[in-house]
Amino acid sequence: MFKLPSDHEIQQAVNFLRQGKLVAFPTETVYGLGANAMDISAVKQIFKVKGRPSNHPVIVHLGDLAQLEQWTSHIPELAWQLAERFWPGPLTLILPKANSVPEIITGGQNTVGLRLPGHPVALALLKVFGSGIAAPSANRFGSISPTLPAHVSQELGEQVAMILEGGPCEVGIESTIVDLSADGPRILRPGMITAAQIMEITGPLATGSEITTRVSGALTSHYAPQTPMQIIPKDKMGEVLAALVNRKRSSVVLAINPLDSPGIQWLLMPSNPEAYAHELYAKMRLADQAKQDVILVEDVPAEETWSAIRDRLRKAAG
Ligand code: TXA
Ligand code: MG
Numbered sequence: 001m002f003k004l005p006s007d008h009e010i011q012q013a014v015n016f017l018r019q020g021k022l023v024a025f026p027t028e029t030v031y032g033l034g035a036n037a038m039d040i041s042a043v044k045q046i047f048k049v050k051g052r053p054s055n056h057p058v059i060v061h062l063g064d065l066a067q068l069e070q071w072t073s074h075i076p077e078l079a080w081q082l083a084e085r086f087w088p089g090p091l092t093l094i095l096p097k098a099n100s101v102p103e104i105i106t107g108g109q110n111t112v113g114l115r116l117p118g119h120p121v122a123l124a125l126l127k128v129f130g131s132g133i134a135a136p137s138a139n140r141f142g143s144i145s146p147t148l149p150a151h152v153s154q155e156l157g158e159q160v161a162m163i164l165e166g167g168p169c170e171v172g173i174e175s176t177i178v179d180l181s182a183d184g185p186r187i188l189r190p191g192m193i194t195a196a197q198i199m200e201i202t203g204p205l206a207t208g209s210e211i212t213t214r215v216s217g218a219l220t221s222h223y224a225p226q227t228p229m230q231i232i233p234k235d236k237m238g239e240v241l242a243a244l245v246n247r248k249r250s251s252v253v254l255a256i257n258p259l260d261s262p263g264i265q266w267l268l269m270p271s272n273p274e275a276y277a278h279e280l281y282a283k284m285r286l287a288d289q290a291k292q293d294v295i296l297v298e299d300v301p302a303e304e305t306w307s308a309i310r311d312r313l314r315k316a317a318g
Contacts (some may be wrong), residue, residue: 002167003147005121009164016161017042022049024138025125026166027117029090029175029191030145030281031152032061032082032135033118033160034125043134044082049159052141056254057107058134059092062116063126071112071132073098079180081201085129088118090171091193092243094179105134111181121166137174144316147172147281172278173312190308194297223281225288227252229295229317237298244294246273252290254283255298265290269298273305280309284316 005013013023020042023034033050035042037060047054060071065083068075072095079093097105098111106112114132117123126133131153136311137145138152138160146152147169152160178198184206187195199205232240234257241261244251251264256276258266267283270276297313300306 001018004166005124005164007105009162010124010128010200013125013164015236017129019161020045021161022159023125024149024156024160025133025135026119026149026169027061027122027135027163028119028169029117029171029173030147030169031118031138031149031163032122032133033138033152033156034061034133034135036129037132037134038100040102040105041105043102046134046136047104049156050136050139052136054104055107056136057109057111057113058136059113059115060101060105060132060134061122061126062114062132063123063129063136065116067132068114070113070306071098071101078185078202082178082180082198083116085201086193086197087116088120088123089116089193090191091115092105092175092177092189094177094181094188096181104248111179113177115175119166119169121164125164134247142224144225144281144284145174148192148277151282151285157241168282170278171274172257172280172282173297173308176308178202187230189309192274194304194307196304207312223312224316224318225284225286225295227290227292228296229284229287231297231299231313231317233299237296238314240296249294250292251294251296252287252292253296253298254287255296256300257298265292273300273309275299276306277309280312 074096092113092115094111101112130280149165152275176193178191179186179188186206254267256269256271
């Protein structure tokens, strides 16, 4: 079990942020690498530490709905409705930005991504800080998002002033991103809040592929382990494993339905999407650390409740 940070530690984290330093903190989705969103040189540090291209925008996290107006130039009615339904929670809204929002946050676009996270430690930090915290996932660019403090320290270690601990992230994959800045509402990144849940509020969503590389989650090399990863239909797993064994190639397999194949390293995955998402990134890291020739993943069910998981698996498989 973990201990929630004390008020003193939260205050220490806030002091670091005010000094322009980076603080990693837990959210209900993944750990974030935080900086004062109004401090341009602090936000530049985020890009440096992550090794992330500087034209990628970062999400600004808020602790209070009342701050929404400071970051936006216009708040459509749908934004209020989505906020009321899903915040605090794993939803990011893309809205027209206020003039004061630094360009480094928006990647030079006229929109800003905003989110009120649901984790108690994130909320405590944001409330005491009292303003926006810019935070991408606390991993190196292109690698797997962290869902445990140990993932952050392994990957970023000394480069952050402090890592606030908050246990394993409950949701486990990144927030659903909904763009409300264009003509019709559009999902830019699927998450555990599904399109169907969003549409209950927004009605039909705009589709089509106008997603640019500005959404780094839309790049194919994203969320990827070092070991090559392949997605295998459930009924093909036996065949594929036999072929690998024949070619003397070693493998580790993430599966909901493991087979009785001796000599194969199985990592058992849960059969419901919430539990699966919760464990996915930690299991992908374990699979990577097993240093086998290939990571195989049994494909997940085709239902819409699995669509964000499918998206992350496909991106990891490249
Ligand atoms: O769950 C999450 O969203 C986590 C936690 C820490 O909040 N954050 C996260 O941040 O996943 P990051 O930077 O790894 O991914 C944020 C995505 C990126 O793909 C970025 O391009 C997109 O949000 N994004 C941010 N601002 C945007 C904007 N104004 N327009 C379009 N996409 C934007
Ligand atoms: Mg990320």
